[in-house]
Structure formats: structure tokens, C-alpha cells
Amino acid sequence: MVQGSPGQVLMHRAAVLGKPIEHSLSPVLHHAAYNALGLTDWEYTRHQVDAHGLEGFVAGLDHTWRGLSLTMPLKEQALLMASSASSVALRTGSVNTLVRSTDGWFGDNTDVHGIRQSLADAGLGIDLPGGEAVVIGSGATARSVLAALATFGVRRVTFLVRSRARESTLAQARDHGMTTAVRRMPDGASSCAHAALVVSTVPAAAADGLAAAIQDEKSDSERITRPIWLDVVYAGWPTMLARVGAARGAVLVPGIEMLIHQAAQQVRLMTGLEPPLAAMQAAGRAAVSSL
Incomplete structure (x- = not known):
């Protein structure tokens, strides 16, 4: 949990970005993980952001933000935003995950x-x-x-x-x-x-x-x-x-199934905890059945 001024408790924040974004099931999957892990101080939201707006959006995030999921059309642009990146992100030229690090944002590709x-x-x-x-x-x-x-x-x-x-x-x-x-x-x-x-x-x-x-x-x-x-x-x-x-x-x-596994890896990267795969599978499969 992040501490602000005395007596103030701030959330850990994460989100999925893209355009369009309304259809994204990432919040369903990440919230299922937070609930199973007892992470009551974490929130995960969705924001419509295009490639031109990505730099400004990221620049405006405060220290409570721990991670971002990137969907179309941001995966190639996100690589340019990362101060460091995994070998798989560099090889594919695609970043679908940005995680707060000591020197900025670390880019990874959990789609693989x-x-x-x-x-x-x-x-x-x-x-x-x-x-x-x-x-x-x-x-x-x-x-x-x-x-x-x-x-x-x-x-x-x-x-x-x-x-x-x-x-x-x-x-x-x-x-x-x-x-x-x-x-x-x-x-x-x-x-x-x-x-x-x-x-x-x-x-x-x-x-x-x-x-x-x-x-x-x-x-x-x-x-x-x-x-x-x-x-x-x-x-x-x-x-x-x-x-x-x-x-x-x-x-x-x-x-x-691909979405669930890539989201589980994002939870691991953002929280440092082992993702509750069964809970995420149940939530994801239930959500997609109603689409």
C-alpha cells in the first residue's frame, strides 16, 4: 500500500489502454485476481487512448500507478515509451505491458x-x-x-x-x-x-x-x-x-484462453505475486459467455 501525507492511504493503480476499449475484458480478469489475492488496495480501470495520446497519458500518471496493459493500437508505440524492455518485447517490437520501475517504465510482451x-x-x-x-x-x-x-x-x-x-x-x-x-x-x-x-x-x-x-x-x-x-x-x-x-x-x-494467460503474467509482473489462474479462468470464461 502506498502512503501519502500522514493519515492518507493511496491505492495501487493499474489500467488497460487502447482504442476502442469498451469491449476489453482485462478489468474482469485483473479484478478477479485482486479479489482472490486479497488486494483490496488495488484498482484496475480502462481508458480510451490512441497512439497520439499515449505519451501524454503516461506522463500524467502519479506514483500510485503500478502498471498498464496496452491493446491496439498502442503495442508498438508503447515500446518507444519504455525506458527498458524485455528481450521478447525487443524481438517482437511489441509491448502490451508497462510496469513501473525505479528508472521509469519497463516494457514487456505477455502475449507471447x-x-x-x-x-x-x-x-x-x-x-x-x-x-x-x-x-x-x-x-x-x-x-x-x-x-x-x-x-x-x-x-x-x-x-x-x-x-x-x-x-x-x-x-x-x-x-x-x-x-x-x-x-x-x-x-x-x-x-x-x-x-x-x-x-x-x-x-x-x-x-x-x-x-x-x-x-x-x-x-x-x-x-x-x-x-x-x-x-x-x-x-x-x-x-x-x-x-x-x-x-x-x-x-x-x-x-x-490466450487473454487469461497473458493477463495472469501481467498480474505477476505488476504485483509480484503468483496469479490465481483458476479464479481468472472462471471469471474470464463466464464473461465471454455473456458477450
Whole structure:
């Protein structure tokens, strides 16, 4: 607990920033953690902030502020705000967490942890057939996906994009020792239909055309059995892409699972305590079921 003037007790404050922000479930997850941990002197709020307003918002925070969660479109801008950063944040060029440190703000990327843990929970190991994966999209979240996939020994990635793949994302894949291919959506439907691992990093509607094309792909005897499909979208679940994956026998990983694990890592970084994962899972799953 932070002490102010004599007799005054100040809160520890944290928040999620982004634009739009109304849909964010981060307050649900962090409050569930605070309640389970008995942190009655912590609060977690949401604030609509765009990339142009981030510097001013952070500059205006007093010493009661302990951490910030960053969502779109702030993850790349937040890296510029950090006085120091983790190796994974530097490699991905993406910061979704700022934590107060003695010399300013420490930047980290807990999305990588969230992706890795949610895929591990679904049964993904280092025995991925062919070491190949399909990643839909090539933005900041795709770079976090690459960092997570590298820990599973993925050696080849096919990117499905609407126009061009971002060169920074392709360069990161090469840094991980991965070979890459790029295909336009929805022409890459066959890649998804026969992949052992598919990860979508795009908004739900952006993948609808691809999902329809996958649906038209014929099955064959060489198709991977029980592939794993992660869709980072958590509102409006299941997405059309998820429904198509389920019809093809995929193990589905909803975006809420990734969100829960990345939030748990944020709680660990901000409070210094072990996050109550079960309480956060119960709260997150209940909240997403009502969306």
C-alpha cells in the first residue's frame, strides 16, 4: 500500500489502454485476481487512448500507478515509451505491458506467454507434424505468435494476408530460423485445410472469406488429424473460422484462453505475486459467455 501525507492511504493503480476499449475484458480478469489475492488496495480501470495520446497519458500518471496493459493500437508505440524492455518485447517490437520501475517504465510482451500457454493447454508440443504452421495476419500479434511458435520448434510458417506481409514480421521469422511463404486470402484456404496448426491474429470479420473458402476444401486421407486452431478473437465466439475448424475436427483454442494467460503474467509482473489462474479462468470464461 502506498502512503501519502500522514493519515492518507493511496491505492495501487493499474489500467488497460487502447482504442476502442469498451469491449476489453482485462478489468474482469485483473479484478478477479485482486479479489482472490486479497488486494483490496488495488484498482484496475480502462481508458480510451490512441497512439497520439499515449505519451501524454503516461506522463500524467502519479506514483500510485503500478502498471498498464496496452491493446491496439498502442503495442508498438508503447515500446518507444519504455525506458527498458524485455528481450521478447525487443524481438517482437511489441509491448502490451508497462510496469513501473525505479528508472521509469519497463516494457514487456505477455502475449507471447499467453499464446504459448494456451497452445500447450490444447496439447501442442514439440512434435508438430512437419514443424509447420499457418499464421493468418502479419501484424504485431503475429510477431508474438512467431515468438511463441519458436518455443515449440516450428520451422516453417505460411502467412495468409489480405495484401502484403509486413517485412518486420518476415524478418523476425527468419531470425527464429523459420522459412516462410506468403499467400493472399482467401487463396490460401488449402494451407489451412491441411495444416496441423492454424493461428488467426485478425479480427473476426477479416477471416470470414477465408473461412468460407476453407469450408469448400475437400477432405482427403492425408489431412492432419486433430489439428489445433487458435483464433485470438474472444468476443462473438465461436467465429466463423472457429466453426469451420470445428467441422474439420480441429481442437479449438478461443482467444479468451490466450487473454487469461497473458493477463495472469501481467498480474505477476505488476504485483509480484503468483496469479490465481483458476479464479481468472472462471471469471474470464463466464464473461465471454455473456458477450
